[in-house]
Amino acid sequence: MADGRAAGRLWRLCNLLMAVFFGLAAAVQVVYLVPAALTLLVSINPSITDHGVWRSLCDLHSAGCIVGTIALACSLFAYAQWNILHEEEGRELFGLVIITIWMSLCRSSAKSPLAGARLAAAVTVALFPFVSWLYIYINKEMRASWPTHCKTVM
16 A cells, blocks of 8 residues: 555656646746646546546647657658757657657556556656756757757756
């Protein structure tokens, strides 16, 4: 029983971290506003994922992200010249993938509480953006090749 409560707290903390990430990312890309709001609601009340409006918004936004992911992947495949993280479309692609994965985890949490491998996946996905930002902040070579508008954000 105590393990279930700890897993529930960890799930809520992961949602809070992702809400912060999506909120910060929304300052640059509007596409993150919907997942920021949906994830914040899950961090406050995990059972919201059973609500029809929440599920509809999640499904609609996820579908849009999947379409965007396919379009960006095709563009990158055709035109990428560097590491995809050096391309604007590559960073946007990773953002859409993160949104899609997180919304999928949130949606599946309505059926059964996250535990085990799914909770480990949630923790990994929740920490990934922050670890990536830290890596990029430390890696001066990576930042040096970026356009000016990317360098001034940090």
